[in-house]
Amino acid sequence: MFKIENESELRQCFRPIDRDTLEIPGRIKFPLFVRDYLAWRESSGHRTYLVVTDPESQKTLGVAFRNDSASTPVTRHCEWCHSSGGSSQIGLLVADASDRKSVGIHLCRDLSCQAKLESRSQLTGENTRLLARTLNGRISDFLKRCLF
Numbered sequence: 001m002f003k004i005e006n007e008s009e010l011r012q013c014f015r016p017i018d019r020d021t022l023e024i025p026g027r028i029k030f031p032l033f034v035r036d037y038l039a040w041r042e043s044s045g046h047r048t049y050l051v052v053t054d055p056e057s058q059k060t061l062g063v064a065f066r067n068d069s070a071s072t073p074v075t076r077h078c079e080w081c082h083s084s085g086g087s088s089q090i091g092l093l094v095a096d097a098s099d100r101k102s103v104g105i106h107l108c109r110d111l112s113c114q115a116k117l118e119s120r121s122q123l124t125g126e127n128t129r130l131l132a133r134t135l136n137g138r139i140s141d142f143l144k145r146c147l148f
């Protein structure tokens with residue numbers, strides 16, 4: 001669980017490379033208490049944003065992902081929650097690692113991975129907190145390996 005006091009603090013979570021494009025929806029009210037991570041998709045659908053706490057440094061990190069356009073209607077697999085879905089639900093999300101390098105990963109376009117795992121746990125009886133820890137580990141690994 002982490003807390004974000006205001007919009008300025010939320011903006012500061014993002015790297016300078018992402019701050020220019022950041023669109024914070026009006027429905028987000030502060031102070032904001034976040035259990036595992038915060039994610040939203042901008043109104044145009046072109047970008048998806050993620051805010052998460054790094055388990056090692058406890059620093060809150062934000063990433064802006066560009067959504068590739070849903071080209072061919074194929075079934076894909078989210079690399080974080082392992083859900084499957086059509087290209088309108090799961091697609092290639094691309095983040096800038098620097099001004100010359102981008103990194104792509106197939107994910108739920110709205111990053112609703114946590115909600116999907118909670119639904120799965122209700123159906124299968126799997127431990128919700130264990131699934132959440134696994135998901136948070138995959139997110140942290142990606143951020144560490146590719147972006148931070």
Ligand SMILES: [Zn+2]
Pocket residue numbers: 078079080081082083107108111112113116
């Ligand atoms: Zn997912």
